[in-house]
Amino acid sequence: MGDENSPHCPRNLQNLGESYKHDSLKIVMYRKDESEEYRQTGKAVCVECMQLLTVQDGSHVNRHVKERCKKIKLVATTGEDEYNEKKLSAALISKLTDASTKFCLRSGKAFNFCTSQSVNNYTLDVLNAVSSGYGLDCLKQLPxxxxIQKYTEELAKDLVLKAFNTVRPFAGNRLNLILDHGKLINNYLSVMGSYIDEEFKLMVVPLGFTPALDGKSTLETKNLIVKRFEEFDIPEELVLSSSVTADGALSGLSNYFKGYIRCVSHSLNLVAHRAVVPLDIHKNRMTTEELSTLAAVSDLMKNAQKVSNAIRTNVNLCSRLSRLPVLCVETRWIIGIKCLTDVVELSEEIQANFSALSSIGKQAFSALNLDNFKFAKTVVKFFEEIELYTNVFQSQKSVTMHLVLPTYKRLRARWEKFRNFDFNDLKDSDIDNNVIVTLSSSALHSLYHYYAEFDDLHFASVMLSPKTKKMNAFLDSEVRRAKRAIVNMIPKEATPVRVLEPTAKRDGIDSLYKLVSDSPEEQTEFDEFTQYLSEFVNYGSTETVEEYWRKKRNEFPLLFEVATRVFSIVPSEAVCETAFSTASYLLDKRRSRLGSKKAELVVLGSQIATKFPEWI
Structure with a gap:
């Protein structure tokens, strides 16, 4: 209890009680006369400024002590010393701004996050860990x-400019464009450029995430690409001299660009899809029994999808499983095979938690388990190789153009064996051979159909790969097609002629040898292509295509130039599809109102900064 005559006691208040939340706040007590007990008034008083405050839950009390009470602020200010008055220098502020800009661009975090209280406090802790003495006032100096948004956008512009300057020397020659349309708030066109550099290393550079507001037709796509390159002073004729890799919807670009490369990822997906759901032209070649089997496979895939959905929509069930089955995607049928594979592999865990499934999930799982998953395991076994090959072409860290056609040849040989009841490649006995035969027959129809979509450059790439240059698995017409494509790309400069060093003196033996020698018309020039084809190859070596051509640059200079153009082509546009998953993360609800140009800078800048961290 305090003394009512204390100078700190407000007028007309009898006494002060114990502290309330803070030492500077006292509860106000009251009594009418000395014979009564003190009672709380529901008020507290600040003993520094004598202001009355209501005693109740809320932030007004803390706000008064920390912000509003001028006398408390004055005491706190006068109590500061030189140790916690240290300020950030202009040079250090500039470095912190640059660091925050790089972090924002690399991580794709929102601008608000990079200036949030938690990030600022972390920055202050780091500063004091390096050089102590920085106080809370330093937070006001942080960018x-x-x-940060301004600096980030400027840095992104610099990175985009550097990306175009990097591909500029290869435009019209080695540069290959990779394209993909997608939708994220607006329709966007993702553009990347691939080329082989002077060290025969495949480079893939993000070049655009451009709003396609006018549409997605081939003409509008062409105009969008040309406009994009012209912004960086790369003329239209050089742009149209490039080849493009895209899906089947953009095959019309072959009318504008030097070449159109069918995306192998889409092609393999369609081969697998049409093996189960055949095209109309192929249905006429199949029996009713075969079509019935394929319909059962299609139902099997749908049941696996239902089980996956039932698991992923049940939080408790998700926590009980060692991993989750993948979700199916409408535009990628082959992901359904992965979903079916996951469900089969997790079947024991799912069975143990069967009661946790929804009614739809229970029905679907029971349908899969009718024959102890024999039917499901058969389908998984049939598609396991094509699923593996699809995953290989998803990554573009090295040259893969020469692997496309051999992959189709290998699938053809495998499925022809199955169709002829040769199951030596299948070591698993728990499969239905009749289903394998039916799927093989249907898959071969599909494979022949989509194999015909590949370009001359695909055949040339096989011949330019030392370990596949003999093309033993190919028809004679395909071998001639590959040779013709390579010869047409060899630079027009005359091949260097092998000239023997003249001897200082000739005798009769030399003269006679010259007279009896073969006619010089048979080999007047050093034919690089012929020597390359006849060169010995060590098939047991682990030498890659890149390592081979890096080594042969001086030996086959003209053929080296052809190889750089052919292997600059990335056969899959899967690398462009990743731009949309990146963009969906970067352009979250906090950035949904960004203009299309700023959205492009955010996505493209983040892609370039991640792929080429040394550029920043």
């Missing part, structure tokens, strides 16, 4: 959201 604001507006500053």
């Amino acid at each position: 604001t959201r507006t500053t």
